[in-house]
Amino acid sequence: MRVKLRSIVEDNTSRSGKLFDYLIQVLILLSLIAFSVETLPNISTIVKFYLDLFETFCVVIFSIEYLIRVYVAKKPLKYIFSFYGIIDLLAILPFYLRGTLDFRALRAFRVFRIFRALKLIRYNKALHRFHLAAKLVKEEIVLFLIVTAIFVFIASAGIYYFENDAQPEVFASIFHSAWWAVVTLTTVGYGDVYPITTGGKIFTFCILIIGVGIVTIPAGLVATSLSKAREIEEKENETLS
The missing domain is CATH 1.20.120.350 (Voltage-gated potassium channels. Chain C)
Incomplete structure (x- = not known):
């Protein structure tokens, strides 16, 4: 039974x-x-x-x-x-x-x-391909997360430097500035926290350009790894048949 x-x-x-x-x-x-x-x-x-x-x-x-x-x-x-x-x-x-x-x-x-x-x-059945793709792209994803964390810290420190004097209640510290850094790097931009100084606006423009690249990198990595995973799966099926 x-x-x-x-x-x-x-x-x-x-x-x-x-x-x-x-x-x-x-x-x-x-x-x-x-x-x-x-x-x-x-x-x-x-x-x-x-x-x-x-x-x-x-x-x-x-x-x-x-x-x-x-x-x-x-x-x-x-x-x-x-x-x-x-x-x-x-x-x-x-x-x-x-x-x-x-x-x-x-x-x-x-x-x-x-x-x-x-x-x-x-x-x-696609779970197998995702699992295989995760193995293929694991090192790249880890490196991407490390680089992203570094960029978040740099963005937080940079906007704090430019905006702390003008908006001390909003950008009170690097930790307070981290929220702005996250929503800006991810290109979400809720608008609840934004720069008002010229230097802060220029710095924000640079961060937004970097953010566009950061958002697209994971999609490219996943798409490439899934394509490789499908090729590997097809070769495995051909071998079995």
Whole structure:
């Protein structure tokens, strides 16, 4: 029985495994839609009743799925404390906790239902390519983060130098200036903090130009690594065939 269940739950190459995967995916998507509808204001009592009923149904199915995965796992504790095991548990735990404590205090736990979306990556074949791409680009990403951190510090120190005398309450220190540096380097520019001196404006222009490059670098790295990962995957498939 355990071997048969394992082939259905963990092997999505068989017909029964694919059917199981598709049913779970559809149920996850429907539960997310129901959760979104539930947040609409002024929904009727009857709609809320059916949404709660559907929520209970989803939790029952996901609970059974979780218990089956624990049962068929070769090392149950390893699965329970793995990333996927924790996500699976967080997808159902708030529902059971709701009746044991004050409901209002547990409303925040309802947000954890969004973790069901993360369960989709279990069934996505593209996960392998992303994992391979992450390995290929790991060193470049680490270097990029280090360089970005240096730029954030330089930008914070620079704008503090130019604007501290003119706006001492806004740019009170390099730490206070870090918020401006982050939103400027990422080209978000909320407008809540901005320079008013000539030197500060010129410095901001330079930082914005650098920021455009900083924003585009990760996209280029990821796109290139995914392309290489796809090539490697195709070669692996050709070798296997």
